[in-house]
Amino acid sequence: TTASQTRSTSPSATTASILIGLFSHPQFFGYTQGQGLGPDGLLQVTPGLFFGGGLNLLRYQLVANGAAVLYSFIASFAIMKILDALIGVRVSADDEQEGLDLTQHAETAYHSAERGLGRGI
Numbered sequence: 001t002t003a004s005q006t007r008s009t010s011p012s013a014t015t016a017s018i019l020i021g022l023f024s025h026p027q028f029f030g031y032t033q034g035q036g037l038g039p040d041g042l043l044q045v046t047p048g049l050f051f052g053g054g055l056n057l058l059r060y061q062l063v064a065n066g067a068a069v070l071y072s073f074i075a076s077f078a079i080m081k082i083l084d085a086l087i088g089v090r091v092s093a094d095d096e097q098e099g100l101d102l103t104q105h106a107e108t109a110y111h112s113a114e115r116g117l118g119r120g121i
Contacts, residue, residue: 014065021058024048 026045047053083089095103102108 014069017061017065018058020048021061022048022050024053024057025051 024045024047026047029045031045046057049055049058080089091100091104099108
């Protein structure tokens with residue numbers, strides 16, 4: 001995985017990473033069966049659960065995904081707290097009551113006075 005995939009906690013990246021723990025096959029990557037060394041002579045590939053590798057690789061992938069989710073949560077929480085301390089992250093109660101579309105974006109999302117919930121009258 002690349003650095004951007006490691007930092008990503010999107011459902012597709014997480015699913016792909018977990019599937020590696022299930023379907024990894026050393027011969028697909030050019031590794032010699034039984035030797036564990038790849039074409040470069042340095043790296044080792046562990047087979048996934050469905051190719052006789054047991055739960056080892058799947059466990060590593062689950063721990064790595066859990067660490068990425070935890071890191072993302074902590075970093076996001078810290079950034080939110082810093083922003084809250086510097087500029088605030090809540091709008092006023094009056095803005096909420098009037099509607100954020102109008103007060104924050106100077107737009108109206110729903111033209112209920114002109115049309116009946118999106119349908120022409």
